[in-house]
Amino acid sequence: MSRRPRVAPAPPGVNRRIILSFLVSAAGATGFAVTYGLGGQTQWEGVCLAVAFAGLAIGLAIWGRRLVPVGGYVEEHEGFAPPPDEQARTAAALTAPDSPIRRRGLLATLGLALTALGVAALFPLRSLLPWDRARPVRARTDTPWGPGVRLVTADGRPLRPADVPAGTVVGVFPEGATDAGDGPAFAVRLWPERFTRSPSAGHLDGLVVYSVLCTHAGCPVRLYLKGTGRLLCPCHQSSFDLFADARPVAGPAARPLPGLPVEVDADGHLRATGDFTAPPGAGFWSRP
Known part of the structure; x- marks a missing residue:
């Protein structure tokens, strides 16, 4: 026995809030990289990292709460592979025009935020590399x-x-x-x-x-x-x-x-x- 997942109607402005959160995350990561590259100041580095991770967390939370299908499936456990009809419904939900992964700008700004965090994480590695052991x-x-x-x-x-x-x-x-x-x-x-x-x-x-x-x-x-x-x-x-x-x-x-x-x-x-x-x-x- 299964039940079709229900997609909650997205309130107005959800996309904008998620995109704004990811952009804030990218700005925080960029601020960390710039602060570290200019010589570093511990307090500002901490603030920038907090902003970066907070923006990423808030964006993902809103995405998961407002755009991802809610509900669940109730079925007898018959194995780990879902039945074909369930796979078909999932594929249809993900490829539909209102799919949470096809919303304009969401994946792009999520990728920007993750990329900025990844690049910012590379800056501290400069201090660990043996470019100048006598420094x-x-x-x-x-x-x-x-x-x-x-x-x-x-x-x-x-x-x-x-x-x-x-x-x-x-x-x-x-x-x-x-x-x-x-x-x-x-x-x-x-x-x-x-x-x-x-x-x-x-x-x-x-x-x-x-x-x-x-x-x-x-x-x-x-x-x-x-x-x-x-x-x-x-x-x-x-x-x-x-x-x-x-x-x-x-x-x-x-x-x-x-x-x-x-x-x-x-x-x-x-x-x-x-x-x-x-x-x-x-x-x-x-x-x-």
Whole structure:
């Protein structure tokens, strides 16, 4: 005993809602690919993926609820192959003008959404391919500093030697890249006669520049003890002796703070003459 499947009449605008859902899904997948390709931002990548999968799910749900035949068959189990008359009715339902798979635009936009998601999924694979196995290490050795880069304050003001009074630590950044994570440094004017080890990056009448990132775990070292010339990291209490080329004298840090070679240009501003003398930040990045 069987019953012919009943096709529920589709309310007006169902096709448009399904197509719109698939287009939203494709837009979300495209947004994910673009965001990832431009460097990635975790929150926006998550939003784009959520939009892509939500649009696909909503479109398929409306399709299945409003356009696919409802009802069912009640029959004795006679095997897994349907009887010929049932196959004929199914074929007729799928090939009829009002068949859910022949509705204009539905399959096309579904294919667009699935294709966009598939292409977007390929972008993260780029990070897994061995095109540049040395990239993490090189990313820590190549910073925004380089010959001719001016030293500026946090608000972008170029720095002059007179802006660094004796015994005062001044935060400096590479011009044009003040938000770079490996770029922050500090300038301090010391007394050259108290140097026990000459600064590896040189100095300008006692003015030296070092990376602000602790070589233990990358925390900013900003606690300056003027009388002793020591710089303290507040995270794990590493201490660096600026009179000995920022050598660690206490705490877990094992490497000196990298120095930055600087000069005074024709306009009287401080400029770097190269990059840091060593990779800034945590020491494990420099291990082979």
